[in-house]
Amino acid sequence: MKKRSERKKLCIRICLTVIAVVTALIFIMPIVLTISNSFMSAAEITSNYGSIFQKTDTGGKQYISQTVNLKFIPDMVTFSQYATVLFKSPDYLLKFWNSVILVVPIVVFQLVVAVLAAYGFTRTRGKLSAIVFFAYVILMMMPYQVTLVPNYLVLNWMKLLDTNWSIWLPGIFSPFSVYLITKYMRRIPVPLIEAAKIDGANEFQVFTKICIPICKGVITTCAILVFMDYWNMVEQPLLFFNDTDKYPLSIFLSKINAQEVGLAFAVATFYMIPSLLIFLYGEDQLVEGIAYQGGVKG
Amino acid sequence: MRRSKKKDFSKVIKKQNKSWFHRLVSGAFLAPSVLGVLLFFVLPFLVVIYFSFVNNPVAKKFVGLTNYINVIQNGAFRTAVGNTLFFSVVAVPLAVILGMALAFLLDAGIPLKSELRSCFLTPLMVPTASIVLIWQVLFDYNGVVNVAVQKFGGGQVDWLKSSAGLLVIILLFLWKNLGYNMILFLSAMGNIPKDIIEVAELDGANRWQIFLHVKLRYLSPTIMFVTILSMINSFKVFREIYLLTGEYPYGALYMLQHYMNNTFASADYQKLSTAAIYMSFVMIVIMGILFWVEHHFGKDLEEE
Numbered sequence: 001m002k003k004r005s006e007r008k009k010l011c012i013r014i015c016l017t018v019i020a021v022v023t024a025l026i027f028i029m030p031i032v033l034t035i036s037n038s039f040m041s042a043a044e045i046t047s048n049y050g051s052i053f054q055k056t057d058t059g060g061k062q063y064i065s066q067t068v069n070l071k072f073i074p075d076m077v078t079f080s081q082y083a084t085v086l087f088k089s090p091d092y093l094l095k096f097w098n099s100v101i102l103v104v105p106i107v108v109f110q111l112v113v114a115v116l117a118a119y120g121f122t123r124t125r126g127k128l129s130a131i132v133f134f135a136y137v138i139l140m141m142m143p144y145q146v147t148l149v150p151n152y153l154v155l156n157w158m159k160l161l162d163t164n165w166s167i168w169l170p171g172i173f174s175p176f177s178v179y180l181i182t183k184y185m186r187r188i189p190v191p192l193i194e195a196a197k198i199d200g201a202n203e204f205q206v207f208t209k210i211c212i213p214i215c216k217g218v219i220t221t222c223a224i225l226v227f228m229d230y231w232n233m234v235e236q237p238l239l240f241f242n243d244t245d246k247y248p249l250s251i252f253l254s255k256i257n258a259q260e261v262g263l264a265f266a267v268a269t270f271y272m273i274p275s276l277l278i279f280l281y282g283e284d285q286l287v288e289g290i291a292y293q294g295g296v297k298g
Numbered sequence: 299m300r301r302s303k304k305k306d307f308s309k310v311i312k313k314q315n316k317s318w319f320h321r322l323v324s325g326a327f328l329a330p331s332v333l334g335v336l337l338f339f340v341l342p343f344l345v346v347i348y349f350s351f352v353n354n355p356v357a358k359k360f361v362g363l364t365n366y367i368n369v370i371q372n373g374a375f376r377t378a379v380g381n382t383l384f385f386s387v388v389a390v391p392l393a394v395i396l397g398m399a400l401a402f403l404l405d406a407g408i409p410l411k412s413e414l415r416s417c418f419l420t421p422l423m424v425p426t427a428s429i430v431l432i433w434q435v436l437f438d439y440n441g442v443v444n445v446a447v448q449k450f451g452g453g454q455v456d457w458l459k460s461s462a463g464l465l466v467i468i469l470l471f472l473w474k475n476l477g478y479n480m481i482l483f484l485s486a487m488g489n490i491p492k493d494i495i496e497v498a499e500l501d502g503a504n505r506w507q508i509f510l511h512v513k514l515r516y517l518s519p520t521i522m523f524v525t526i527l528s529m530i531n532s533f534k535v536f537r538e539i540y541l542l543t544g545e546y547p548y549g550a551l552y553m554l555q556h557y558m559n560n561t562f563a564s565a566d567y568q569k570l571s572t573a574a575i576y577m578s579f580v581m582i583v584i585m586g587i588l589f590w591v592e593h594h595f596g597k598d599l600e601e602e
Contacts, residue, residue: 017408023400024417027473030432031424049435070435070442113331120328124321132332139339141526141585142578143533145554149574150342152562173334203323232425234537235555239562250427254541268428279423283416290478291485293523 031272033072038081038269040074042262049261081266092249092267099248099271102164102237103230106171107223114177115219119207121182123193133182136175144235155240166240171230177222180293184218185211221289224282231275349571365572375573378557381464381550386532389468393528394521396472397479404480405487415484419477426474430541434458437466458543461550470538475531479524486520487513522592529584 037045048071085092121133139147151170152161160166188211196206212219237247244252249271256264279286350366353359369375400418404411421429436442437457444454457466490513498508514521536555539547547556554577561570 013406013408016403016406017410020403020408020414021410023403024414027477028417028420030429030436030473031420033432033435034428068435068438068440068442068445113334116327117331120324120326120331123324123327129328132328135340136335138582138585139335141530142581143530144536145533145558146574146578146581147339148558149570150339150346153342153345153567154338169334170338173331173338175331175335175339178331203320207327228423228425232427232537234426234540238540238559250425251541253427254430254544264431268431271425272428275423275425276420279420283419287415287419287481290481293482 033070034265034272035269036072036074038265039077039079040071040262040265041076041078041080044075045262045265081263082270084263085266085270089263092252092263092270094245095247095249095252096270098246099231099250102167102233102248103227105168106230107227109168109172110174110177110226111219111223113172114181114222115212115215117178118181118185118215119211121178122185122188122211123203136178140175140179148235148239151236152239161240162242162246164246167233167236170236174226176229177226180222180289181215181218184292185215188214217285218289218292220282220285221292224278224286224289227278228275346571346574349567350575352568355567365568366576369569369572369576372569374552374557374560377549377552378554381552382533382554385464385467385471385535385553386529388464389471389532389535390525390528392468393472393475393479393532394524397476397524397528398483398517398521400476400480401483401487404484415477415481418480421474422477426537427541430538433466433470433542459548461548463543463548463551467535467538467542467551470542471532471535474538475528479528482520482524482527483517486517490516519592522588526585526588 040048049068121129147170151166155161155166155169160169193206193210196210201209232250233248234251237251241247249267253264253267253271256267349355351360351362353361353364404414408414434441438444439454439456439459441457443457448454455462457463494512495508498512503511533554536553539551539553540555543551545556545559554573558570558573561573
């Protein structure tokens with residue numbers, strides 16, 4: 001009897017494992033495909049996906065080939081696409097650089113502003129600070145569709161539209177990191193801070209020597225999440241930039257035309273690299289930070 | 299003696315904390331953020347409210363609710379709201395339920411747990427723009443999915459240019475967000491007290507009862523949090539739609555952000571402001587309901 005139920009348990013366990021593994025493979029399949037296809041030659045890509053991308057709109061649809069060929073492994077691994085992206089068509093590198101120049105200052109300064117503000121919220125627990133914090137929470141929950149309108153009005157008034165400042169400034173003051181870091185910092189026991197003060201530390205020393213080191217983890221998590229959010233950005237440049245030369249690669253990538261489809265996979269992979277590296281390096285931190293976020297109520 | 303001294307000190311500190319000097323210092327830490335938020339979000343939002351009540355930004359004639367009536371009668375706005383709501387209503391519960399299912403799956407004592415977790419989380423860390431190509435290859439009219447459909451005797455479906463597009467976008471949304479939700483649920487599940495489950499088992503509760511009456515109860519704050527988070531994310535799905543189908547998508551994929559973009563393009567400030575206020579109003583109502591429900595559930599849990 002006991003043996004039977006154990007066998008049943010084992011069976012269920014195997015089934016669950018299979019389900020989990022298959023689902024996981026489905027999850028990473030698109031990423032693996034993009035990366036592996038970036039090593040194909042232009043000719044191979046056009047012959048594989050010709051029926052999708054090579055639409056010549058001269059009197060009806062004409063495709064290079066009729067079939068779609070989804071391949072995981074290239075016939076011949078080549079770096080020629082990357083060579084083209086890196087050395088022959090400066091456009092992509094330029095757009096990549098646009099992305100970097102837009103995102104990095106936002107991540108750095110949003111965190112600086114947020115850590116300072118979090119400390120302010122930690123040290124004031126009065127009614128006023130509670131109201132202000134609640135306003136931050138509401139603001140954080142507002143979708144882009146709402147916040148972009150006031151952003152636009154101010155930027156227009158300041159004559160900053162079409163400059164990088166139009167992306168930087170609203171990004172730097174976005175309340176997301178303030179919320180998360182405050183939630184964490186407020187859990188530092190007050191006696192610890194008081195003890196430091198008794199020992200003669202001033203406010204700034206408490207901030208740099210106690211609060212920042214304790215919050216290192218959550219700051220890292222914030223940095224990753226903010227980076228990802230802005231590395232993905234589409235809405236802001238679309239609205240605030242007239243000059244398409246300023247577009248980050250995230251928008252430009254979707255505008256790659258049919259002639260350059262061979263390159264597209266290489267550019268896409270290239271754009272993935274920074275975020276994948278960050279993931280590789282900071283996964284545990286990220287998981288811990290996300291988990292913490294759920295541990296405290298909304 | 300020593301104890302009272304300590305108490306004195308903390309009294310001094312507490313007094314110090316109430317002093318104007320302390321407030322000034324804390325205020326200085328808050329200042330950059332508060333000023334930035336005021337300048338870029340709060341004050342202009344007041345202007346947005348103002349614009350929604352005037353006929354145009356130049357003449358500034360008060361017109362009451364005319365803008366509100368005009369916008370709500372606008373066909374494009376209605377389509378956009380309808381599509382966005384429909385998407386959220388379908389995608390958010392799926393994101394919550396499937397996220398929880400994944401968490402339970404990984405928590406069922408299977409091997410390779412951390413590797414699997416990484417797989418589910420990777421989509422979060424891949425830029426949408428990078429992955430769009432593969433979605434095109436899969437869901438194009440001549441794409442891989444249609445080839446498969448035909449093999450099984452079905453007809454070709456124009457995934458991205460028909461109502462089926464919503465299905466594709468929901469899939470993309472889930473693909474991207476399930477990992478995040480799963481992590482949130484996994485951590486909450488780790489916090490369920492083991493002894494309560496043991497007691498329930500001793501009392502003869504079966505698995506289903508334990509799930510329903512113990513686990514689900516303890517997960518309810520997380521469920522609420524994931525719901526709010528997924529809802530915020532569901533409004534960001536414009537990115538996927540834009541990158542996949544361009545500026546003029548099929549009607550069923552026309553979202554609020556498309557409407558906003560078009561209104562931006564025509565620089566119609568009153569319309570834009572009014573639409574933004576409608577949206578923030580709806581968001582506040584939804585949040586209010588969710589917070590109320592959470593509060594209600596939370597109390598329920600404490601009383602038992």
